[in-house]
Amino acid sequence: MxxxxxxxxxxxxxxxxxxxxxxxxxxxxxxxxxxxxxxxxxxxxxxxxxxxxxxxxxxxxxxxxxxxxxxxxxxxxxxxxxxxSFTSSSDFSDIFGDVFGDIFGGNRTQRNKKGADLCYNMEIFLEEAVKGAKKEIKIPALQKCTVCYGSGAKSGTKPRSCSLCHGKGQIHTRKGFFTVQQSCPTCHGRGSVIINPCNICRGTGRVETYKTLSVKIPAGVDTNDRIRLNNEGEPGINGAQSGDLYVQITVKKHAIFEREANNLYCEVPINFAMAALGGEIEVPTLDGKVKLKIPYETQSGKLFRIRGKGVKSVQNRHQGDLLCRVVVETPVNLNDEQKHLLYELGKSFHGFRGENNSPRSKRFFDGVKRFFDDLTK
Structure with missing residues (x-):
């Protein structure tokens, strides 16, 4: 056939x-x-x-x-x-990859395993985020034992090759038609066993300690940005390379400014006389005070842009702006003379619906009247 x-x-x-x-x-x-x-x-x-x-x-x-x-x-x-039947580990791994490995428990353990990455949460002030800073942090850490240099064996001795897997770290087990590989239960995949463990680390090759690190905060970082410190994470097993440390940034809420992307926002209160007649005020920035001109007849909520007074982007170095939202403040604690002056001013408007002096009020109340007229038709 x-x-x-x-x-x-x-x-x-x-x-x-x-x-x-x-x-x-x-x-x-x-x-x-x-x-x-x-x-x-x-x-x-x-x-x-x-x-x-x-x-x-x-x-x-x-x-x-x-x-x-x-x-x-x-x-x-x-x-x-x-x-x-599959008798070589290369056949098993290369042909079936992770598929049959997951089914039968086979894996590729590494005798020298890189340490895990760690994360440190850091809170900083807005000024530090905008201008950059240098901070010191103290973190708990597992460090390579300085007595056995990470081997886990007592000074003057060495780990011995595992007698069960003969130093390979893996054993082969027959499962039906297959011979599959899995971690050696004696040495747990290391390929060696420690007969005389180190007195300091008790055979682990690592000890608990604290370390102080200097972290450079680049100008322009924002909440959820991460700074990576290479090889400052958990130390590797059997003297392998350490993992990395990631510093997770959170910017604290500021009393005056709010940040959106590379722009800063703030609210600036003005009295109604300045809103009506115009004038000049000082507004804060992260670099000091600057003067802002208020034109006459400015309405509450008006947004003014001061260019180049925001945040410089950490990616493209573009400088954001400062946006000031003016809020017209109602005067309080008036004396008799001030009340009388306001009363006379109000009379001159011919009521709160004065067409010439309060155009927005007139439009609003005219719209309300039309709304109710339509309901009664």
């Missing part, structure tokens, strides 16, 4: 890349694997067929020969034909 085309078996085109071939193989292998179809001879034969096709097409030289001569290239005893 003529053999099926290997490309058809895997369901890929003749121009398929290595990644497509691997992906197709993993999908079919999961479907027809004997462990998932126990007692199904058809599925087992199908799996053999898939594996044979994969082993030819994934090998560059064999694939080239197959493309040129077809199945004849592997006759005369040179075929990879038969189904074989």
């Amino acid at each position: 003529a053999k099926k085309d290997y490309y058809q078996i895997l369901g890929v085109s003749k121009s398929a890349q290595e990644r497509e071939i691997k992906k197709a193989y993993k999908k079919l292998a999961m479907k027809y694997h004997p462990d998932r179809n126990q007692g199904d001879k058809t599925a087992e034969d199908k799996f053999k067929e898939i594996k044979e096709a994969y082993e030819i097409l994934i090998d560059e030289e064999k694939r080239s020969a197959y493309d040129q001569y077809g199945h004849a290239a592997f006759e005369h005893g040179q075929s990879s034909n038969t189904y074989t």
Whole structure:
């Protein structure tokens, strides 16, 4: 009986890349694997067929020969034909990757494992965020033991190679058709055991301590920005590289200013006389006071922009603006003379709906009147 085309078996085109071939193989292998179809001879034969096709097409030289001569290239005893159980860790890891590793518990433990990354939450003032600062932080940390230099073994001794896994850190266990690898239960994947542990770190290679670090806060940072300090995280296992420390920034609420992107906002109260007649006031910035001209007939809520007095972006160094929102304040604690003057001023407006002096009031109350007139029609 003529053999099926290997490309058809895997369901890929003749121009398929290595990644497509691997992906197709993993999908079919999961479907027809004997462990998932126990007692199904058809599925087992199908799996053999898939594996044979994969082993030819994934090998560059064999694939080239197959493309040129077809199945004849592997006759005369040179075929990879038969189904074989997986006995090498490279077969298991490369062919099935994480898929069967998750099912059977296989993993690739590292004897020298890099330390974990750590995070430190830092609160700073708005002025520090805008102008930059240098801060010192004191953090708890696990540091490499200075007595055993991270080996975990007592001074003058060394860890011994694990007798169970012979220093490999992994053992192979038979599971049905498979021989899978997993962490050695004796050395926990390290490949070595400590007979005489260090008196200081008790064999862990790390000790608890505190360390003080200097952190440079760049100008323009904002809440949720992070600053990375390389190799200042948790130390690695067995003398491996340390992780990184991330400083998470939170900017405290300011009494005067609010920040939005690179702009600053503030509210500036003015009395109604200045709002009506205009004038000049001083407004605060993070660099000191500046003068702001208020034009006559300014309404409450008017926004004035002072360019270049905001925050300089930490990314593109663009300088934001300061936006001042004026709030017309109602006078309080008036004496008799002031009350009389206001009374006379109010009379001159011919009521609160005066057309000339209160155009917004007139428009509002005219609109209210039309609304109720429409309801009564």
